[in-house]
Amino acid sequence: MDNEIINIPEPVLRRLVRYHYYLLKQVETGSLMISSTSIADHLNLDSVLVRKDLQYTGLVGRPKTGWVTEELLKAIESTLGWNNFNDVFLVGAGRLGSTLLHYGGFKNYGFNFVAAFDVNPEVVGTEINGIKILHTDKLVNLAERMHIHIGVLTVPAENAQVAANLLVEGGIKAIWNFAPIQIDVTKDVIVVNAQMTQEIAILANKLSGLLKAKLES
Amino acid sequence: MDNEIINIPEPVLRRLVRYHYYLLKQVETGSLMISSTSIADHLNLDSVLVRKDLQYTGLVGRPKTGWVTEELLKAIESTLGWNNFNDVFLVGAGRLGSTLLHYGGFKNYGFNFVAAFDVNPEVVGTEINGIKILHTDKLVNLAERMHIHIGVLTVPAENAQVAANLLVEGGIKAIWNFAPIQIDVTKDVIVVNAQMTQEIAILANKLSGLLKAKLES
DNA sequence: TAGATTGTTAATCGATTAACAATC
């Protein structure tokens, strides 16, 4: 009833993902306890910031010792919703789509691909990594029947809006859009765009700052 | 000498990318002039924020009319450094790597793939989208000779650190890392991680907020 | 106990929004 997964600020979410990754490595190396100071040191952050962020998990640390590493890892997973599966549809089983299907790692983040869709007769009917590729005709009906909430969009830009409409028609509530185009959806549907171009812009800006600093020194 | 591409805050960079995309569409539809209010309306932002952001381009708008659409587009491109090519090496010509090579769109963002590297004898010597795949042995020497500054890392997690070391040894200054692992580099090298897991976390958090809001209403 | 680390309250910093004069 009192679900805690609510409205966590984006910067905090991004850092929780980084803590998760670091803790995973620490658990593997046999670390039993972990402190905010050690996390902060490794990720180049302030330890107070780490403690503030970790409060979103609801877990309380022990002075002098910190947190039980594995407990904290689980708490972060639960806060991020990575401990229960979300069934996911993928639309567009081309190069990028099949790359995502082949990569099994998304399961660790609660993303469970249950079916993929395409119109290309060469791929419809085949399987990628155990996931069936079906014709897009079947999407709306199946999404409704299976109560799918999440769709991943990996179609070419020119087909993205049509594909998005199908997802929405099928009752999908959130779309992860890899098509290099802004898609229009009704207000009650969430769109998260894959932000490769933004990452390129950030990289280029940092690089030019670095090169300039070097010139001046 | 007085290069303007310096130290723009990340949120501003991310929005400049969105303005760029919107302006591109507007130019295509024949729009000659554009105002901060119309940009703000379409992207669900405050118009003052848009004007503040656009000041980073150095361009001044005209009261009552706004900016010349195409001029503003060019100014944003120049601010983001998208008007001149950066030669880029890609390491790891597997599924993801070849998907990126096939996608020609990165050229529009100043990313020019000049060579790719792998160790798999089946791909070394072949070409993808006109880009030669060479053996990783050749990376360091070629990077030095060609003065490459940017590397894209699309190798499996277990090879990522070794590949990153090669890039750094070759004098590369910035790495766009798609491997699901944190790579260690010397302080003077920039690493921008592809943040798919962060995007998943943001999507899941927004979705659970939405579903909860619906439950309560 | 002493020391390390937590969690909290206050201060600072940076980014966004509000108010408004300037201008085409």
Add this chain to the structure above:
DNA sequence: TAGATTGTTAATCGATTAACAATC
């Protein structure tokens, strides 16, 4: 001119950092 839109200065908001008491 009147109205729309710009750019600037001040106010607000949110996120980060600093200071410090609480605790194991």
